[in-house]
Amino acid sequence: LLFQFLLKTILYRTIENSLISDLVSYRFIVRTGTRKNSGTRAQVFLYMYGTEKNWTSINLHARTNQNIEGFPSGSVRTFCLKGPDIGQLHHLNVNLVGARSDKEWFLKEIEITNLNTSVTWLCEFNCWLPEQQEDKKKIEPITIKKQNQLSLDKLSVYILQIRTGEKSFAGTDSNIQVIIRGSTGQTRQLALTSRGADLFEQNQLDTFAIVGRDIGDLLEINVESDKSQLAADWDLKEMVMWKIRPNNDDDKQLQVYFPFNAWLGQAVSKLNAKRETYPSTDHHQKGPTCYHISVKTGKDFGAGTNANVFIIIYGKTGRTVKHQLDNSLKDDFERNTTSEFTVRKLYIDRSIN
Numbered sequence: 001l002l003f004q005f006l007l008k009t010i011l012y013r014t015i016e017n018s019l020i021s022d023l024v025s026y027r028f029i030v031r032t033g034t035r036k037n038s039g040t041r042a043q044v045f046l047y048m049y050g051t052e053k054n055w056t057s058i059n060l061h062a063r064t065n066q067n068i069e070g071f072p073s074g075s076v077r078t079f080c081l082k083g084p085d086i087g088q089l090h091h092l093n094v095n096l097v098g099a100r101s102d103k104e105w106f107l108k109e110i111e112i113t114n115l116n117t118s119v120t121w122l123c124e125f126n127c128w129l130p131e132q133q134e135d136k137k138k139i140e141p142i143t144i145k146k147q148n149q150l151s152l153d154k155l156s157v158y159i160l161q162i163r164t165g166e167k168s169f170a171g172t173d174s175n176i177q178v179i180i181r182g183s184t185g186q187t188r189q190l191a192l193t194s195r196g197a198d199l200f201e202q203n204q205l206d207t208f209a210i211v212g213r214d215i216g217d218l219l220e221i222n223v224e225s226d227k228s229q230l231a232a233d234w235d236l237k238e239m240v241m242w243k244i245r246p247n248n249d250d251d252k253q254l255q256v257y258f259p260f261n262a263w264l265g266q267a268v269s270k271l272n273a274k275r276e277t278y279p280s281t282d283h284h285q286k287g288p289t290c291y292h293i294s295v296k297t298g299k300d301f302g303a304g305t306n307a308n309v310f311i312i313i314y315g316k317t318g319r320t321v322k323h324q325l326d327n328s329l330k331d332d333f334e335r336n337t338t339s340e341f342t343v344r345k346l347y348i349d350r351s352i353n
Helices: 002-021
Strands: 024-030 043-050 053-060 078-083 090-098 105-114 121-129 141-149 155-164 178-182 205-213 218-225 236-245 254-264 270-274 276-279 290-296 336-346
Touching: 043 105, 053 078, 090 105, 090 121, 155 178, 218 236, 218 254, 254 270
Parallel strands: none
Antiparallel strands: 024 078, 024 105, 043 053, 043 090, 105 121, 121 141, 155 205, 155 236, 178 218, 218 270, 236 254, 254 276, 290 336
């Protein structure tokens, strides 16, 4: 009897492991429109129909590991789930449970990627999804576009570093998305996430690696907050990007600097910054270049200021990036005072006279 029990247990686990090994990892990126009242708290079910198998009743609402309820207006929600290998997707239906009106949710698009094969399908809706009724439980997308895997010579790796400001309550818990525009194209809206990491905290540097189609020379970044958390306001200081071409070792690497120095959140949910470039530096054993800056404010009545102050240092053949002069937890630029700052890791081509 003991032998039979052990044999059944081994067979059960073997079958269970076999079933698990047959599952495929999928990534779902759901983008809600930005129109007024376009979000929903209804539960969202997907039904995928493929050339090999169908995968039905995929409950995105129940499976989300994010703290935000539902799909707010302008939000980008990402889900990573395992399911059967459906082959090529040819049909996608969406069903809402708990909808309250005939214009419950303005769904922009759903992007589905088979993470085992890197094949992506973009399902475009751009319409209101009505409440659940007997005659229209499933809503079909307008188009399904298969995005084939790119060849290596058309790919680039982008390293994006984001610096949050040093002011009190500078960080945010909201979801942040960016669109990067280049001379030959632009990225889709990218959700900046990192599993288990507490992103965009005060005076924090967050780094992301983005792999995708080469978009030429980097020109501009659009950043957007979904304002979904109580701590929505974010003091965004700057972004810096590098582009790496896998098959181009001789490609001159440039740091592309995008200065923001602005608050993003409840009052302003979208920001834009244009590029400033400067060569990547090799400080060798000397370490980063540091500058000590002293600013003396006059004695006249009302001479001080609470405004944000920025500095750019010019040399014979170049200049530094724009840097904000701000000592955290101190009142700078008050009447008849001297404010001192240390600026690090800013590059100048030659010494200043």
